[in-house]
Amino acid sequence: NAGVTQTPKFQVLKTGQSMTLQCAQDMNHEYMSWYRQDPGMGLRLIHYSVGAGITDQGEVPNGYNVSRSTTEDFPLRLLSAAPSQTSVYFCASNDRGNTEAFFGQGTRLTVV
Amino acid sequence: GENVEQHPSTLSVQEGDSAVIKCTYSDSASNYFPWYKQELGKRPQLIIDIRSNVGEKKDQRIAVTLNKTAKHFSLHITETQPEDSAVYFCAAIISSGSARQLTFGSGTQLTVLP
Numbered sequence: 001n002a003g004v005t006q007t008p009k010f011q012v013l014k015t016g017q018s019m020t021l022q023c024a025q026d027m028n029h030e031y032m033s034w035y036r037q038d039p040g041m042g043l044r045l046i047h048y049s050v051g052a053g054i055t056d057q058g059e060v061p062n063g064y065n066v067s068r069s070t071t072e073d074f075p076l077r078l079l080s081a082a083p084s085q086t087s088v089y090f091c092a093s094n095d096r097g098n099t100e101a102f103f104g105q106g107t108r109l110t111v112v
Numbered sequence: 113g114e115n116v117e118q119h120p121s122t123l124s125v126q127e128g129d130s131a132v133i134k135c136t137y138s139d140s141a142s143n144y145f146p147w148y149k150q151e152l153g154k155r156p157q158l159i160i161d162i163r164s165n166v167g168e169k170k171d172q173r174i175a176v177t178l179n180k181t182a183k184h185f186s187l188h189i190t191e192t193q194p195e196d197s198a199v200y201f202c203a204a205i206i207s208s209g210s211a212r213q214l215t216f217g218s219g220t221q222l223t224v225l226p
Contacts, residue, residue, distance in 0.1 A: 040121065042118070103157070
């Protein structure tokens with residue numbers, strides 16, 4: 001099993017550009033989430049999904065969209081990139097119960 | 113929603129000493145408390161977790177304690193080694209119907225000095 005795979009690892013965007021961060025998991029986990037990590041602020045939840053076709057907002061959803069058309073994939077879309085979205089983004093998945101969350105390797109995004 | 117506070121934000125200890133990181137949570141419905149370790153440039157990885165029906169759990173040099181009444185839980189690392197240097201995150205899960213949201217603390221940068 002590959003676990004949770006995120007692409008790309010690094011990305012530089014210009015203000016106003018859009019892009020999609022990809023996340024895929026092969027563990028058949030129901031729950032998937034996107035977090036952003038900023039210095040001194042820990043991991044903040046952007047959006048999450050409890051199953052295919054179901055998504056909901058987390059703590060910091062503004063400027064981001066998600067969809068969950070399959071169990072495996074949970075892409076994160078930046079609609080119009082802003083410098084405030086410069087961050088490291090992590091995708092995670094876990095099973096229904098109180099179990100371990102598995103993280104992808106992260107995407108370091110810089111918006112100039 | 114749930115709020116998790118973590119202290120201290122930075123911690124330096126001498127190799128061989130113990131390290132303690134403390135977290136508090138706000139929602140009494142939380143029932144699962146994992147701890148993650150993140151080495152520089154790497155992804156967070158689970159190192160230990162505790163459920164609300166247990167007061168303490170130990171795994172070699174790492175232990176976690178939970179006080180449900182006071183809504184706080186702590187990570188204890190004994191006989192620290194340089195490879196313990198990393199950022200540690202506590203987290204809590206609040207369950208609301210079918211939704212599950214993992215709320216993280218702000219992290220503790222642990223440095224073990226040789």
